[in-house]
Amino acid sequence: MIAFLRVFALSLLMASAAQAQEMHDHGVPEKLGDVSFSTSCAPSVQTSFDRGVALLHSFAYAAARQAFEGVVAKDPKCAMGHWGIAMAFFHPVWSPALPAETFARAQAEARVAARLATNASPRERAYIQALGKLYGGEDAKPAARTLAYEQAMAGVARDDPEDVEAQVFYAVALLSNAPMTDKTHAKQKQAIAILDPLFRAHPDHPGIAHYLIHACDSAELAQRGLPAARKYADIAPSAPHALHMPSHIFTRLGLWDDSIRSNLASKKAAREHDDTMGQVHAMDYLVYAYMQSGRDREARGVIGELKAMHGLDMDDFGIAYPVTAMPIREVVEQGRWNEAATIAPPAGAPASVVAIAVWAKGMGLARSGHPEEANAQASRLDRIQAQLKTAGDDYWSVQTGVLASEVKAWAAQAKGDASAAVALMTDAAEREDRVEKRPVTPGPIVPAREQLGEILLAQKQPGPALAAFNMALSQAPGRAGALRGEKAAEATR
Structure with missing residues (x-):
């Protein structure tokens, strides 16, 4: 020995x-x-x-x-x-x-x-x-x-x-x-x-x-x-x-x-x-954990620390990803859709990071009643996906495609096209389920499977919504949004 x-x-x-x-x-x-x-x-x-x-x-x-x-x-x-x-x-x-x-x-x-x-x-x-x-x-x-x-x-x-x-x-x-x-x-x-x-x-x-x-x-x-x-x-x-x-x-x-x-x-x-x-x-990771445990004030405190940091190299994926994701997590998890609709892409960041900001803006537009403007952001995500695929970045190309489908799904929901909304989000969830997350992230801003539950709940389909939330929680235990959705679906069955 x-x-x-x-x-x-x-x-x-x-x-x-x-x-x-x-x-x-x-x-x-x-x-x-x-x-x-x-x-x-x-x-x-x-x-x-x-x-x-x-x-x-x-x-x-x-x-x-x-x-x-x-x-x-x-x-x-x-x-x-x-x-x-x-x-x-x-x-x-x-x-x-x-x-x-x-x-x-x-x-x-x-x-x-x-x-x-x-x-x-x-x-x-x-x-x-x-x-x-x-x-x-x-x-x-x-x-x-x-x-x-x-x-x-x-x-x-x-x-x-x-x-x-x-x-x-x-x-x-x-x-x-x-x-x-x-x-x-x-x-x-x-x-x-x-x-x-x-x-x-x-x-x-x-x-x-x-x-x-x-x-x-x-x-x-x-x-x-x-x-x-x-x-x-x-x-x-x-x-x-x-x-x-x-x-x-x-x-x-x-x-x-x-x-x-x-x-x-x-x-x-x-x-x-x-x-x-x-x-x-x-x-x-800290902001993510704070948001899931209901400690929103502490999450905002960390984001305040981030805003006080200067000279961050946004060309570097390892910096650009968390710097971009943190404030988006807080805005989206709290459903501040009008604020999300104003999010601008970070200057100089890699395309895969820019996609997160474009997604957040599209989500904000769709969920605040502006589906056509949201679809314009989805089209931008389609272009970023093609750019990433051409560059040989298959992983982030797939993830960006998922983000595009999510925005399209919420835009369809906003326009009253219920079946298209469910189909688009189901497809996004299935594609997201087929790949693992990278260590750089604690997880998607909001998992597609959780979003599917939200759409189904909004369409007054509590049974299928509950199944979606249960599956989301099996993949990401303890997520606050899925737990809230699960409770709401159970209450309306």
Whole structure:
């Protein structure tokens, strides 16, 4: 059994700016958890190397890169140090996993690692050869690279079943290739089968707890992720991401008080680490939890904090999404439709984020009695969907198509076309049901299935409305709107 070494941060470092991407770097924790990854590098760099691996496992990529750069500065022949630098540019679970703007740097580090591997151990060479699948060649697409890496890590894990790190890195490689459209969660379940026994044997390993939460971040599997969610913040209590990540499970289970505590702590830690993306990400989850638990005043307070933040990079999806979604959540959840109708798209934001604001405006127009103007916003969403599809962003293209159908459904309802309203919203709900949410969001502003219940209730169909609300709650327990709808439908049956 590999002996585990308690890893502490040697000093508090300032993380460099994160690359623009769907998620974000989470700062430098002071306490990282138990990690032991033995290497043939100089003994003097072993603690620093373990620290770098622990940072990888908490997605503190800029700090991890700095740690590994320190390793190779002290031991230039350390092949695994260059492996670590390259791995800090690979972001499994996030999108994109292989950021284009850092690919060349990562590829160069992978080549140095391969050149130095002649003096490394067979175990180390196996890791470096797997890394080559990510960064070798010239023309392979990112999806092919991450799949080849997963297959290579499967071999590393199979050949050395006692190597805890091999099992952990293989598990997260599985998650990096889990299709958002696979509602059977096959790869997630495969990862859970690896991680569950490891979690019992190594309860203070940050990667095991962290990746279990990601693997279980679905309505089907969330309950299985609760033990890891209860533990991860204790493993790395100074890491903003470790403080936030449990709320993915708490949100799935409707445990709003737990989610609020988690994200209050994460928001504070992220601000202290100057981690803007981590801060606004936690704030979005916090607003969502406040709204579902009826704490509207506290939600407005968080939005007030957001408005006081300046210099936010709206080109960066990881910032633009929560910054745009938070105030829209509050307006739409409270049904302030005249206000929603005045919402303007954020300047400079990615098209997938602009779509949220266009949707909110369309919803406000439709639900305040302006169906033709609402349909104009739906047409704009159709154009954004086509733009995203042309750009190869199939996931957000699908989601934008759902938003367009929702606006069209409410416009039809406003015009008195009841059957079209139900058909459009049913189609939106079925399409939304077929894909999982991205980690960037606690959930849709309002799930389509919940909106279907609202339309059916407005049409005085309490039975079908109740069925829609019940299904919505099975997918997102504890949502306030669905609970209100369920109660109203039961009262009018």
